[in-house]
Amino acid sequence: MFGWTGKILKIDLSSGRAVREDVPADVLYEYLGGRGLGIRLMRDYFRLDPFSPEMPLIFTVGPLCGTPSPTSARMSVVSRSPLTNTIYDSSCGGLFAHKIKAAGLDAIMITGKSRRPVYIQVTETDAALYDASGLWGNDTLETMSALMDKGSVAAIGPAGENGVLFANIMVNASNSVGRGGLGAVMGSKNLKAVVVNGGRRVEIAQKESFKKGQEDVMRLFKASPIIFGELGISEYGTPALVDLIRQRRMVPTENFRKTFFEGAGNYSGPSFKRHYKAKKEGCFGCPIRCKKVDSCGKALPEYETASHFGALNRNSDIHSIVKSNELC
Ligand code: SF4
Structure with a gap:
């Protein structure tokens, strides 16, 4: 098969x-x-x-x-x-x-x-x-x-x-x-x-067509600003969305009572990179590698975690967000 x-x-x-x-x-x-x-x-x-x-x-x-x-x-x-x-x-x-x-x-x-x-x-x-x-x-x-x-x-x-x-x-x-x-x-x-555990390989029926499909997908990924763009998720992980959503004033804030939190920039993708020297990590074989880890290899928060321990709780302290993520 x-x-x-x-x-x-x-x-x-x-x-x-x-x-x-x-x-x-x-x-x-x-x-x-x-x-x-x-x-x-x-x-x-x-x-x-x-x-x-x-x-x-x-x-x-x-x-x-x-x-x-x-x-x-x-x-x-x-x-x-x-x-x-x-x-x-x-x-x-x-x-x-x-x-x-x-x-x-x-x-x-x-x-x-x-x-x-x-x-x-x-x-x-x-x-x-x-x-x-x-x-x-x-x-x-x-x-x-x-x-x-x-x-x-x-x-x-x-x-x-x-x-x-x-x-x-x-x-x-x-x-x-x-x-x-x-x-x-x-x-x-x-x-x-x-x-x-195991070591079996998956058989591909039409290798040439498969390779062509793979190249098409990669081309579309590369054309997408949110994936491989300068401020995209490949570079900054899903917290890249923090700035994007804040700019549109769509941030769930103070337990969903508001949609804008002025402190959100403190835990944006670039902030994680600056404070934690965030490095790329990802699911097996993924070229995007949207997961981010700190310099010791510890997982950093995804967008939802950052935003909810952040704006939803009216908290702009990036370190408490990282600690909360770790505890959960
Ligand atoms: S496959 Fe995994 S690492 Fe790749 S983009 Fe999806 S969630 Fe991120």
Whole structure:
């Protein structure tokens, strides 16, 4: 198969059973991309309570993930949100998505509930559960550093373990499966982390056409001022949007009561570069590399975090914004 692997890994945490199954080609074509496939896989489960053991937590990638296609190293994590009760998907980057494909999979579908805390380790040939009692209670950075030599890690911290309705799943330290509370779904299954590793390559059917498409996308990226422009997100990360949105007087300010905050310039993209010597970082193979880290490699805030710990709280202190981001 080209692009896709045609395989899904189904893991039942209640029984400890893991099986690799074929995904029919027509399903892959009709429900394109990680989000499409993930939502399709929810068809038999969407009426369940988000914390029901049978509720699936699904990690899916699309056909371009694992290829050199720009910005394709992303996955969708799908389940039912305990916060909104809607079918929910969150897009997440980092290395994890690429590793799902490299392990020979298009999706990992986790159901059931373990009796004790566990983590799952997935390789090209195997999937096994391991005791995570010693990791339970740890924050996500501690969990990552305990498991990162085994592969790419998606993990929850105490918020997910304790059912906080907006708990994230964190991926490779600084990428978030955010907003819908899927960390709490993971915690309800007593699942502390998923670790994925593999080395398989994705086959491309028409290499010449693919290369041409890749070049077209790069040309459009380069023509976009917001991506590769002098003040764009490649240079300054998503906080490049701080100045853009401020200029249009569209900044959510003082808990959404106003739309302009005069202090926003203090935490703009150039301010992060000046104060933290921000360096480029990105999802696997991405030419834009819109993530930014400080000189020690610690993740700096994205636009939403900067703006909400900033204008929304009427706070123009960049250092407190960075600290708040780190704590969250
Ligand atoms: S580094 Fe930024 S632009 Fe590139 S794939 Fe990740 S989120 Fe998208």
